[in-house]
Amino acid sequence: MTEATDLIVRATESGVTIATAESCTGGLIAAALTDVPGSSAVVDRGFVTYSNAAKMQMLGVREDTLKSHGAVSEEVAREMAEGALNRSGTALAVSVTGIAGPGGSEFKPEGRVCFGLAVKGGATQTETVEFGARGRAEVRRAACDRALNLLRSALP
Template sequence: MGLYPAEIEAQAAAIVSTYRTRDWMIATAESCTGGLIAGALTEIAGSSAVVDRGFVTYTNQAKMDLIGVSAKVLEVYGAVSRETALQMAHGALMRSDAFVAVAVTGIAGPGGGSAEKPVGLVHLALKTRSGLIDHKEMRYGDIGRSEVRLATIRTALEMLSAAAQTLA
């Protein structure tokens, strides 16, 4: 048994297999998951053919410094927003050799939520070099920090799988 639940490892293994056959690399830009998406992918043997790099950008400063999220976007929309997630995906793609970048930013809890942005709110974005852009706003609810993070990993992996199917 690995570090992750069996279904996450199965999802990650399928992605590694599919992306390896297409010679596609992945970059991740992670806030609330702290590198766990990259970790799930690299749990799979042979993932070095698929995982280019991961950016853990937990602070706003890290988002700006490492992946070029604009201070204006952070000021106007906040770190947990569609706009920030899309800029994170774009920045990770531009600062990597990847074909696909997936980005996540959210509020895992237990604190930090508000009426407008409750605990369990996560924005995920995906961008490819071929121009595919995807965004999901997930409201997992106040289900516990670990469960929000695991749900976010599952959704990010689903987005990576869907991108491969869309671009088949």
């Protein structure tokens, strides 16, 4: 059983609904979830907010947060996850924002990805993972896998 299949089965059994808010993964998380038959019972929606304008308009990320911390930050990941949760009315929302590559900088290197996990009625968790300069496709795949694991970890 794949990670996504296990997640969908467990979410269905628990009656938990899910939303995603994605930047660097460009919809890969939502695609992985909706590849599973029966996912329509739990997957409500996915926000692909690649630009800062989309993050603000669709998820309510504050402009001052983007200016102060940059798009690739736990602060923005938190606001993305909370925005997805609030705008969808789901029980869980995961967010991803990062630098898949190529590129990056000394301060925000290629492979840095920030995650947010918002849970209805609970505290939002954030984390940063340094996947390293593995190449764009591999960073995106690894970020998708990590997001699926975060969602699974939040299920009863």
